[in-house]
Amino acid sequence: ADLLKVGIPVPISGGNAANGKYASMGAILAAEEAAAKYGRPVQTFDLDTEGKPATAVRKVQDAIERDQIRLFAGGILSSESLAMGKECEKGGANFITTAGADEITGSDCNKATFRWSVPTFGAVNQSIRPIIEALPDAKRWYTITPQYVFGEGLLKATQDVLTEKGLELVGNSYHALTEKEFSGYLTNAMAERPDVLLILNFGAQCADTLRQAVSFGMKERMTIVVAWASGLEQFEALGADLCEGIYFGAQYWHTVDAGLNPGLVKMTQAKFGINPNYSLAGSYICTKLMIDAAQAAGSDDPEAVRAALQGLSYQGLTGEESVRAEDHQVLKNYYLLKARAKADMADKDDFAEIISSGQSFLSPEAAGCKLG
Amino acid sequence: MLNGIGLGMLYFLLAVGLTIIFGLLQFVNFAHGAFYLLGAYLTYDFVERGMNFWLAMALAAVIVAIVAGAVEAILLRRIYKLPHTFHILVTVGIALFIQEMVIILWGPLGGSVAAPEGLNGVIIAGDFIYPKYRLFMIAFTAVLAIALYWALERTRLGAIVRAGSESAENMGLLGYNTLRINTLVFAAGAGLAGLAGALVAPIRGVEPFMGIEALSIAFVVVVIGGMGSYLGALVAGILVGVVQSLMATIWPEGARLMIYLGMAAVIVLLPRGLFGRA
Amino acid sequence: MTTTDFALSTQGLGVTYGKFVALADMDLNIRRNTVHSIIGPNGAGKTTMFHALTGRVMPSSGSITLNGKDITHIRDDERVRHGIARSFQVTSLFPTLPVAENLRLAAQGKTPWQALAPWRSAESNRAALNTAAEVMERLRLTGVAHRPAGELSHGQQRRLEVGMAMASHPSVILMDEPTSGMGVEDIEEMKALIRDLGQDHTVLFIEHNMGIVMNISDTITVMRLGRKLVEGTPATVRADPEVQRAYLGNMITGDIA
Amino acid sequence: MLLEVENLHSFYGKSHILQGVSLTVNEGEVVTLLGRNGAGKSTTLKSIAGAVTPGQGRVSLAGRDLAGQPAFRIAKAGVCLVPEDRGIFSLLTVEENLRIACRKGSAWSIADIYAIFPRLEERKRNGGGQLSGGEQQMLSIARALLTGPRLLMLDEPVEGLAPVIVDEIVTQIRKVAAAGVSILLVEQNLAVCTALAHRHNIIELGRIAYHASGPDFIRDSDARDRYLGVKA
């Protein structure tokens, strides 16, 4: 059989290079595995988006026009993923991503774009409902939210859940996307004496918020919950001592014992000597989905691949997963983790235990997607 | 308010090294953020290896100063005479180099540095809660500010440095070895940036792109305060810190906007910044 | 004498730098087509007065009248169009541009808005080219027309400096120490040139070389501490005891006494 | 003999400016170096001071060879040049300009300087860049004195100065010489030169073309005409 090409457009240089590096590794695992399984050459092509939408689109355009690549799995940042999705639709290709922006399978959804990560609605529901149940005394909540669409999405979902449960959102601090200093917001938060501090930002900002919250002694005074954690990388950067006792909502965790995950962990350890983190795992499963769909369709023809993906149910990294045909959202579990004390860690990556897992999704109509 | 001052002190510390280099050597140093980055990472590395925080901090600052001194002696002294364009080009190049080296050496992920023993935790006085380490940082920076002020404004050294920046040739005619003075000043300025990075590590952790943000803040502070003015760096640092903290509660998305608007207004209205000398 | 006899006059002109009063209460009346020199101790405010006259600094008090028109509040570059031009105490040329281009620009400066057109070719302004050629001829710079100004010898640069002022065909020409740094030979030449310029321009110049000042000035104004000390013909000034004490001293002026 | 310059050659890029200058200055002596514009006077002084590195030749101060050394070493050895552009630090105040020049062992203190040039004391808080041309010249000379030099080289020290100040400076230079400092003077103002100097050198085309003692020079209007273009 002829060569199957998958483009991996991820930030390899620039501010999100860490994610790009792991994503590239995950994609390679998926390709190698598929090549062995299907007995055909499968190759991944890293496309460095530099984290910039314009560069991302240019690389994707070139890959489609010049290198005839029809399958793309990647996109870490919302802006680049949205733009690449559009480009794949225009250029006749398919794209699957793990990016956070709900528009991807919401208002800006399109027939060429798929998304593996759980939207903000599910993330919030799966993070805070278990906590509300476990901590009936936690009445007063305070949120820290980045001011843009992603943050608004998380905040909206939070408000809905709290209202439903009759709990009080005693305050919210918006901050800019470039903010690094959270002491002001944290002081405001402390003044409200909340029972729970819910952190709705992600990545480096989330790490900064947590660090500073812990230094203000907030861990001792309230429960801290991060709705959208980036997984193992984040724990490594923060360190176990700092994280201990904090709740983290996560798309993926390497100790999940379901579906393909044990296999992936073994494979990753064998090849790279590490445990898979979210970037690696997400990229692995996205790439795998694309390859499998192309194999099932018999070619990488965009329409055929799309047809193969729509409605597909499969064993994924979180157990049984399925691709919803109406908006191309993958339905999968979201996890709530609680960080362990350093002394309780079984190995160096055993930062947290899984408290709960489950699925919550808006209907495609409620998410605002109309596939044309 | 205390948050603002704490932040301001941090900004002062970031900016003061830049002011020394930028104001006194008339040199636009876009690599300043990279030295800050390096200071933070060295501290992180040393602490990870089990070194005492204080020692790590001092060592990091000294190493950064030595690195910067070497960079100056090997590279920068060849370009002082060229227009600003080339200062920017070279220092941007150095900044990129250091940043990428940091990623190569320590990976792209970043990490946390624990506050030193005894400065962990918070001070509580009624409703007032403040991390000990931040209080310490304010005090430390204040002492440093006074010491620096004395060293640079009240001693001949300050005058010598400024004179050397204007005309190395004429300083030579007066018997000064300006090459060495320049190297020392550059190293000191960069060392301060390294120290700032080391001090900040327990608060902000370390990550490879922290230098870029630091640089832009440092620029704002130096420009608002006035080139070459320590007092300016101090006042502007605190001003920016306080404004940013206050804005954060009033109109958070606009906080940065206000700072840059303020900076533009200051340069347009007050040619030399708040405290710049003519 | 009516005011129109004066090419340039000031009433109560004053300049302060911060709190420091560099120029105060200066009344000047420069008659048309005369050579008028300004002398005075260092720091007396001579250059400052030139700055005020050309608009480099804004006066803090008083007014300036050029050819009967009040120019006190007119911007520096606009004053050129009203007929005033200057040379600087410290040579100020376009160092990387050829001599001819320096002068073409100076001539073009009389009609600067025309130059703002990004489509008009520089060579289309024939008048400016001619002026540049004339000035070069008069200052014996034609031979170095295509050399960058920065490569000229000091004396040539000083001549070009004066040429820059001449090229805009000003009615009043201000020269700040035109002979500073010149050799004895060049000084003689400059002396002749200034005298010559006095025929068809009004010349106002600052000079410390008494050999020139006393020989070619119609009127001399002596300044001290930002104010006018004495004004009059060379003979009067030379004889004034106050001037002798404050400025002239024993008159070591360049020649062997 | 304090300063001995022998067969000095200097270049700017490829242009060979000094083509074997030789001259001497004795202890406590005032010697001039005259010549037309561009003859190489300033270049000679700069080559001695190390601001221009001579390509060839010997410069020795009290027997110690200095040629080729960096400027700051030569300055420390006791040679001070007051350059023609005056070299004022415009970012520093007048007082700071003076302070950085102070050297232990100098016969002059800042107070002495203010006594000589009261104008500087009046403007001492001013930025160096804000001084009038003449004030800058005073400051530059003052600064040189504060370094306590053994050999003072002045490049056109009275250019642009008011006659009274010229008088004053001539008087001061005399005092400096009387205090035992040797002086090498470049000056266009012949009156100043003859008033001060014991010996005169005229440089032409990068070589010393004429050499005479003070009195001889005053008598020799021919030479002045020939080398300096002074119409007798």
Next chain:
Amino acid sequence: MRMLLINRPFVQFGLALATVLALPLFLGSGILASEILIYALIAAACNLLLGYTGLLSFGQGIFFGVGSYVAGIFLTRYGLPVWMVLVMATLLGAAIATLVGWLSIRRQGVYFVMLTLAFSQLFYFLAYTFADITGGDNGLMDVPRPVVFGMALNSAWSFYTYTAVSFLALFALMLRATQSTFGRTLIAVRDNEERAAAIGFPVKAFKTAAFAISGAVTAYAGALKAMLIGVAPLANIEHHTSEMILIMTIIGGSTSLFASVLGASAYLLLADWLSQIWPRWLLLLGLALVVVALFLQKGLWGLVEKLWIRASGAKKEG
């Protein structure tokens, strides 16, 4: 001191034309080729400020971003015709550049640089804060390509042709401007601003005009870029963009306009190549910048000039 043959306007235009013709021969990617021409325009516009007027502006990204936002907003939300949008982008670019320029030139030297830097940050945060207009962090998507003679320029090379025509026209106009009284006066201002004012030139007006032209061209190119890529992202208006434009311009050199074309091409090709071979390519870029500053102060074009002088054997050339 006469102008070198290779710096004469006709030769410069010829070189630009040759570049336009050569890119398709050597590049597989029409998008990269279009991008090169677009950045070449921007770098040339930057050179108008840096090389001709002596103004080191960190504000070029503002105008670039404005151009792409204008294209994004008016093509997608209002469906205006492309030509009208391009005119609007150009005019708005000129207007904002006039404002930024007029405010910035009130200061000189380092302070000028810092002011432009401040404005660049300011506009970035404006774009970020007013997400309703700019799409904030997501940017504006679905920017369509123009339709020419009933044919949508969907393929990369057809859009390249479109870009090339724009490029040549604007390059020619800028060349003309540099040769005009205006351009020559700018050079004088660069050489000695005080003197330029003293001989009667309203220096601020000239500098502001230079900004306006530079901003207009940059914004036009920004609109082209948005159409090329199909998005108008926030990154366009970031100060990184300004920095990159400056680097291209400096690498090219500032003695002629074509130098900027060379600089932009070299930068983009090098970046494209390096980023494929090593993720840490920015490290190499950093080294390259240092090398340029130390050894190639007149930029790549300076090198070409030197080779030319050597090849033609004499300076009397021209």
